Structures are given as C-alpha cells and as structure tokens.
Amino acid sequence: MPASDPTAWASFERPTSFAVVGLGGAGSEAVRDLLGLGIPAVRPLAINTDAAHLDRMPIDRRILIGHHRFRGRGSGGDRDGVLSAIEEERDEVLRQLRPFEVVFLLGALGGGTGSALLPYLVRELRETDAIPVPVAFLPFHVEVRTNSSRRDSVRATLRELEEMGGLLLLLANEKLRRFDGLPIHRALGVRNAFLHGLVASLVDMVENPSQLNVDLATIKRHLAGSGTSTLLCGEVHVSEPERLLPQAIRDSLLDFELGRRTRALIHIEGGSNLTLGVFDQLLQTAHAQLGEPDELLFGTRVRPEPREVIRLTGLVSGITVGSIHGLLGSGPSPPALAP
Numbered sequence: 635m636p637a638s639d640p641t642a643w644a645s646f647e648r649p650t651s652f653a654v655v656g657l658g659g660a661g662s663e664a665v666r667d668l669l670g671l672g673i674p675a676v677r678p679l680a681i682n683t684d685a686a687h688l689d690r691m692p693i694d695r696r697i698l699i700g701h702h703r704f705r706g707r708g709s710g711g712d713r714d715g716v717l718s719a720i721e722e723e724r725d726e727v728l729r730q731l732r733p734f735e736v737v738f739l740l741g742a743l744g745g746g747t748g749s750a751l752l753p754y755l756v757r758e759l760r761e762t763d764a765i766p767v768p769v770a771f772l773p774f775h776v777e778v779r780t781n782s783s784r785r786d787s788v789r790a791t792l793r794e795l796e797e798m799g800g801l802l803l804l805l806a807n808e809k810l811r812r813f814d815g816l817p818i819h820r821a822l823g824v825r826n827a828f829l830h831g832l833v834a835s836l837v838d839m840v841e842n843p844s845q846l847n848v849d850l851a852t853i854k855r856h857l858a859g860s861g862t863s864t865l866l867c868g869e870v871h872v873s874e875p876e877r878l879l880p881q882a883i884r885d886s887l888l889d890f891e892l893g894r895r896t897r898a899l900i901h902i903e904g905g906s907n908l909t910l911g912v913f914d915q916l917l918q919t920a921h922a923q924l925g926e927p928d929e930l931l932f933g934t935r936v937r938p939e940p941r942e943v944i945r946l947t948g949l950v951s952g953i954t955v956g957s958i959h960g961l962l963g964s965g966p967s968p969p970a971l972a973p
C-alpha cells in the first residue's frame with residue numbers, strides 16, 4: 635500500500651472497535667438500556683442461560699449457554715454449573731468477542747450466570763488482543779442482608795475479580811438509594827445512563843477526532859494498566875467549572891477512597907464557550923482532587939454552538955472500595971493496578 639497516498643488508506647472501512655456484552659439477566663437489561671440511549675459504532679451482544687430473556691432482547695447476536703443443563707430456564711444462582719456449561723460454548727463465544735478491541739462485559743453479582751461469566755471471560759479475553767472491561771453491578775444491601783447464599787456468592791465473586799487484578803469497574807446499586815422515589819427500573823436506568831456516558835465518551839474520543847482526542851491504542855493501553863475503578867459523571871453550569879469534579883465524586887455510584895496510585899480517564903463536553911481557561915481549570919482541579927493520578931488521560935468534545943453546561947464523564951482507577959465489604963464480612967482489598 636502506498637503510505638503517501640491518502641486514497642489508499644483513508645477509505646479503509648474501519649471495523650467496529652467496541653462491543654458491550656450483557657451477561658445474565660441484569661447485564662442484558664443494562665445492554666438494552668444502553669441501546670435505548672443510543673450506542674452507534676458499538677456492537678451489542680447478550681449471553682444468558684435464560685432463553686426467554688434472551689428471546690426478548692432486541693439484538694442480533696445472542697448466545698444461549700448450558701441448554702442441556704439448564705434447559706433455557708436460567709441457572710438459578712448456580713455459578714459452578716454455568717462454569718461447566720460455558721466450556722461447551724467457549725469457542726463460539728470467543729469467536730464472537732475476539733474481533734473487538736475493547737469488550738465491555740456487564741453483569742450483576744449475586745446470580746449464577748453473570749457472576750460466573752464475568753471472571754471467566756475476563757481471563758479468556760486477556761489472552762487475546764481485546765481489552766476486557768468488566769463492569770460488575772453490586773447488589774442492594776438488603777439483597778445481601780436477607781439472603782446468605784447470595785451473600786456468599788457475591789463475596790466469592792468479588793474476591794475472585796479483585797484477586798485477578800487489573801481493570802474492574804464496580805457500580806453499587808445501593809448508591810441508587812438516593813432515588814428511592816423512583817420505580818426500580820428507572821433507578822437502575824440511572825446507573826445504566828452513567829455507564830452509557832462512559833461507553834459513548836470512549837467511542838467519541840476514538841471515532842470523532844476533535845481538538846483533543848485520544849486514539850484507540852492509547853485508550854487500550856490506559857485501560858489495560860488500570861485497576862479497581864468506578865465511574866464519575868457530573869454536569870455544571872459553564873460559569874462554575876470548579877464544582878464539576880466535587881459533584882462527580884459526590885454522585886459516583888460507589889463508596890470509595892482514592893489510593894496512593896490512581897489513574898483517571900476524563901471526557902469533557904461543552905459548547906463553543908468552553909474556553910481554554912475553563913478547560914485548564916478543570917484539568918487542574920481533576921488532577922488535584924483525584925489524588926494526582928499517575929496518568930490523567932482526557933478527551934474533549936466541543937460543540938459548535940455555545941452551551942450552558944459542561945459535562946464530565948470519567949473513570950477513576952486505583953481505588954479502595956468501601957461499604958460492601960463490611961456487609962460481606964470481607965476486608966476491603968488494597969487498591970490494585972494492573973497485575
């Protein structure tokens with residue numbers, strides 16, 4: 635290929651780089667919400683032991699696992715059964731996931747399917763060129779308090795995921811309690827909207843080059859070097875940029891403390907009135923408030939028209955997880971970065 639001839643490479647059809655994979659019931663519901671909010675340039679998939687649930691998913695790529703063992707009725711919390719069952723479908727699952735550069739794996743802890751597949755697929759994908767981004771939903775505290783087998787299952791899966799090291803994105807349903815007045819699906823929808831913000835921001839950074847974009851290789855390297863993480867989302871009036879980070883930290887969906895070695899990825903979206911000065915202030919505040927991260931990666935999307943608000947979506951990594959460990963009777967693990 636003549637490297638100096640743009641017509642030879644500019645027209646390359648670029649394959650879709652990102653996939654979001656729903657694992658089990660809660661993970662698949664989250665994918666459905668993400669689709670509803672719009673995720674162009676992201677391939678949705680669902681993997682489940684529950685045929686009826688899978689059948690209702692409005693996407694093409696769906697994989698039913700363990701149909702001999704579970705007869706398409708879900709695993710009923712049987713993590714070990716799911717682990718045996720996935721072996722039969724392993725090659726097909728990996729054939730579907732391997733072509734992507736970044737694979738978000740969404741699942742809730744506490745059941746069988748999502749809990750088994752999250753660590754399993756992270757391990758398998760780490761052997762490929764794809765970067766797995768495991769996103770684990772932590773159950774409401776009342777679910778853990780009132781059901782000891784669920785508590786044991788959550789404790790075991792969380793420990794396994796933490797001990798594997800590397801990127802692990804945790805979102806705690808308990809933090810949705812501030813939306814107690816909403817119907818449950820709407821409250822879970824808030825969590826999924828946070829997640830949508832992250833997926834959309836990463837895609838935006840890669841697919842829509844702007845003044846300060848970040849390429850895919852840089853994002854993959856950053857994610858691969860990250861540890862226990864959570865999401866940051868915030869929105870403030872353009873005249874108050876100093877409030878953006880504190881608000882995003884306060885409203886995050888996990889109780890956490892910053893470790894001594896953090897990393898952060900931040901996407902800032904604003905209008906044509908997002909000046910260099912404001913931008914500089916935002917980054918300075920982010921750097922200070924996120925514990926002077928080892929690496930602060932940022933991208934921006936500046937709309938052509940002025941906007942009243944500036945929005946931040948980010949991923950902060952190298953954190954210590956708070957309250958769920960007390961409830962599970964397990965000590966919080968030290969902040970982890972990549973193994």
Ligand SMILES: Nc1nc2c(ncn2[C@@H]2O[C@H](COP(=O)(O)OP(=O)(O)OP(=O)(O)O)[C@@H](O)[C@H]2O)c(=O)[nH]1
Pocket residue numbers: 657658659660661663664683708709710711712741742743744745746747748749771772773777807822
């Ligand atoms: N339905 C649903 N449940 C959620 C959601 N987020 C967390 N959960 C909790 O997720 C836990 C696991 O439930 P599921 O996702 O249905 O379990 P699964 O992975 O399908 O596993 P099995 O059904 O046991 O095979 C339960 O404690 C739910 O309360 C969500 O968005 N929707």
Ligand SMILES: [Mg+2]
Pocket residue numbers: 658659660684708709745747
């Ligand atoms: Mg299920």
